[in-house]
Amino acid sequence: MQPGCDFTTTLLISTYNKPDYLRQTLLSVARQTVLPDEVVVADDGSTDETRQLIDEIRTLIPIPIQRVWHPDDGFRKCEILNKALAQAAGEYIIQTDGDIILERHFMADHLEMAERGYFVCGSRILLPEEVTRRILDGTQELPRLRDGKIGFWFNGLRIGWLRHYLTKRFGKKAERGIRGCNTAYWKADLVAVNGFNEDITGWGAEDAEMAFRMMHNRVRKKILKMGGIAYHMWHPLSSDDRLQINEAILKTVKNDPDKVRCDNGIDKHLSEL
Numbered sequence: 001m002q003p004g005c006d007f008t009t010t011l012l013i014s015t016y017n018k019p020d021y022l023r024q025t026l027l028s029v030a031r032q033t034v035l036p037d038e039v040v041v042a043d044d045g046s047t048d049e050t051r052q053l054i055d056e057i058r059t060l061i062p063i064p065i066q067r068v069w070h071p072d073d074g075f076r077k078c079e080i081l082n083k084a085l086a087q088a089a090g091e092y093i094i095q096t097d098g099d100i101i102l103e104r105h106f107m108a109d110h111l112e113m114a115e116r117g118y119f120v121c122g123s124r125i126l127l128p129e130e131v132t133r134r135i136l137d138g139t140q141e142l143p144r145l146r147d148g149k150i151g152f153w154f155n156g157l158r159i160g161w162l163r164h165y166l167t168k169r170f171g172k173k174a175e176r177g178i179r180g181c182n183t184a185y186w187k188a189d190l191v192a193v194n195g196f197n198e199d200i201t202g203w204g205a206e207d208a209e210m211a212f213r214m215m216h217n218r219v220r221k222k223i224l225k226m227g228g229i230a231y232h233m234w235h236p237l238s239s240d241d242r243l244q245i246n247e248a249i250l251k252t253v254k255n256d257p258d259k260v261r262c263d264n265g266i267d268k269h270l271s272e273l
Contacts (some may be wrong), residue, residue, distance in 0.1 A: 001039060005093065005111060010090030010187075011036040011065040014077060015098030016044040019053040020136050022098040026057045026065075038064045038092065039201040042084035045072025071089055075238070078196035078206050086196060086269035088187065096160065097181040100124070100133070101143055101231040109227035110184050113167060118220050119211065122182030122228035123155035132234040144230040151175065156229055163226035178221075180207035183232045189219045199207025202242025209262075212253045219261045246268070 001008050011029060013124035016020045017162050022041070024167045029039060039061070043050055046069070067082040070076070085093065092112045095100065113120045127135075134140035145156040193213040201208045215221060 007091040007114070009038075009091060009092045009094060009107075009111065010082070010088040011039045011107070011244055012042060012084060012093050012095045013039065013098050014042045014044065014081060014084075014095075015046060015050060016077075016100055017050065018235070019046070019050045019132055022050060022234065023053055023057065024101050024135060024233065025096070026054075026061065028100075028102040028104075028106075030057075030061045031104045032102065032107045033104055033142065034111060035061075035063050036107060038066065039090070040088050041065065041067045041098070042077075042080045042083045043067055043069040044077055044080045045070060045074070058192040073271045075202045075242075076198075078198045078261065082195045082198065082207075083269050085190060086155060086266055086273060091187055093187050093190065094184040095180055095182075096231075099235055100138050100181050101233065103156075103158070103229035103231070105190040105229065106228055107249050108151050108182045109158070109163070109224065109229075112163075112227070113222055113224050114184065115222070116186065117218075118222045119185035119214055120183060120222045120224050120228075121211075122178060122184075122230060123226040124182055124230045124232040125156050127231050135233065148231065149151045155225075158229060159226040159248075160193055163224070166225045167222045167228040176210045178211045181232060182224070182228060183207065184215065185214065185219075189214055189217070189264060191270070192260075193217055193265075194261040194263075195269075197262035198264040199262070200242075200246045200249055202246065203238040204243040205246035207211055209246075209253050212250070213260050213262065216253075216257050226230075 058065050068087055092114055132149045170176055196210050
């Protein structure tokens, strides 16, 4: 438990075969003004190069880093997230992806927003390909606000009083602002809705589908603006061949306020512990 917190925290990072990107994510964790109690990497079947990277980075971060891995059998992000969350020790989960560089106040800003009965959705700044290449090859150490695409500059501002003013006023539309690369929730709230829906495979809709089930279970949404800054490094887009199926699952949940728990979720992984 970190000083000033009355709860324990886990930073959850999802990854798949991008060790050079994950290196930048983990190095940005090391620069945080406030550290989580642990880092859990949810690894959806990466090769041994990712394990070797994590072993190397452990020497730079004075907190436990746990890698939860399963064999590569296609895009199974929901399943590996559930497996990782089942093993996470933190009461409060702050979630991001292994292609995100966290501004050094990212953890502190999220902890400032933590409140029982709420989950938190943050934003991102998309970095162009040329900036990402410079960061990955070491010719540029850190991203800057002006490096991001112009339409995302608002997401790179950090203003404390405005952050608190906007948190329950911005993004009133239910589905607005739900991104798994910058979100936080109480583990107990996630377990209550049976975690991520493993019927969703491939890219798309898994974060919003889970969030709607939590909202149906009377967990309210906060938006984190003017803080929790996350830089999303450029990479080729994932295949969207399952997107139509995943969005149909999401639509069913959105339209049914009684749909709280998914059938194929975290419970089986918790029972295996």
